[in-house]
Amino acid sequence: MTRRYTIVIPVLNQLRYTAMCVESLLAQSVTPGDILVIDNASTDETPQWLARHPELAQQRNRVNLGCGGAWTQGALLAGDAEWVVLLNNDVLAGPRAIDAMLDAAEQHGLKVVSPALLEGAEDYGYAQFAPEYLVKMAGTVRRGWFHGVCFAVHRSVFEAIGFPDTDRKLGGHEDMEYLVRCSRAGIPVGTVGDAVFHHFGSITQKAMKKETGAKALGDRHYFYSRLGMGWLARKRFKLQRERQRDQWSAEETKRTGHSLHMLRENGAWKHV
Incomplete structure (x- = not known):
């Protein structure tokens, strides 16, 4: 029997x-066997913790493959799952x-989908806030956009355009690269208000930056060059994204x- 995800x-x-x-x-x-943890060569207690939880599907890498590498590895290991949910x-x-x-993706005909995000400090009572939030946001869709914190990809998308890019120089831009590829291929994508996650805020990336002293983990100019965008196209692309985001938010x-x-x-919300 094919797994849903x-x-x-x-x-x-x-x-x-x-x-x-x-x-x-x-x-x-969620069934434990439907969770696949890709350990990108952790040096803390993560390997020991995973060993104590054999009910979780898991893969231990000898080296850090980066986000894109782990996403693709996980998609390949997901077998015949209809959807692969890539999650921070x-x-x-x-x-x-x-x-x-x-459910919302199937209702709206989306092949890549993200949930709503409540991001930052969890000082507002997420467990109580989330159900009320979902009632208000049910049926809301931002078409043409998904985010890298959580996005579910239908198996047909991998067959159509391939897997996320594993190039380590893209560090932090793998989701945007995949979004652009989906858009150029006419694949329907979106973010929906019928599901929500709290996101503490790029914890792993912040830790890596602190350890290495790097301001960014990837090369932004290299990312745009991979998309075939020069300076003017890059500025236009960024402006269009910001205008669309502001319109959605308003x-x-x-x-x-x-x-x-x-x-x-x-202690307050900013809408973006």
């Missing part, structure tokens, strides 16, 4: 967040998060009082 979670240290992420998924009736480890799942997201906020991406700053 496999959840692929690349990890590099940060065990505290991985454990919270997995626990939140299990609390939403620094998140908490909302009510029925995975099934609700995929329309959603006017209608519901919330948006599909909200940042928690100094």
Whole structure:
């Protein structure tokens, strides 16, 4: 029998967040065998923790393959799953998060889909806030956009355009590269308000930057060159994205009082 989904979670240290992420998924009736943890050569207690949880599907890499490498590895190991859900480890799942997201994707004809995000400090009572938020945002869709914190890819998309790019120089831009590829191929993508995650905020990337002293993990100019964009095209692309984001946010906020991406700053919400 074909599985509806496999959840692929690349990890590099940060065990505290991985454990919270997995626990939140299990609390939403996700089966342990549908969670695949890709350990990108962690040096903390992550390997020992995974050894104590053989019920989780898992893969240990001898070297850090990066985000794109782990995503592709996970997609290949997902077997015949209809959907592959690529998920950060620094998140908490909302009510029925995975099934609700995929239900919305199928309802709206999307082949790549992301959930709404509540991002930043968890100082607002996520468990109580999320159900109320979902009632207000149900049926909301941002067509043409998904984000790298969590995005589910239908198996047919891999067959059409291939897997996420494994080039390590893209560090931090792998999701955008895949989004552009999907857009150019006419693949319907979107972000939906029927599912929500709390995102603590790029915990692994921040830790890597601190350890290495690097301002960025990838080469932004190299990323744009891979897309065939010169300076003018790059500026136009960025401006279009910002204008579309602001329009979505304004329309959603006017209608519901919330948006599909909200940042928690100094005890208040910023809609983006």
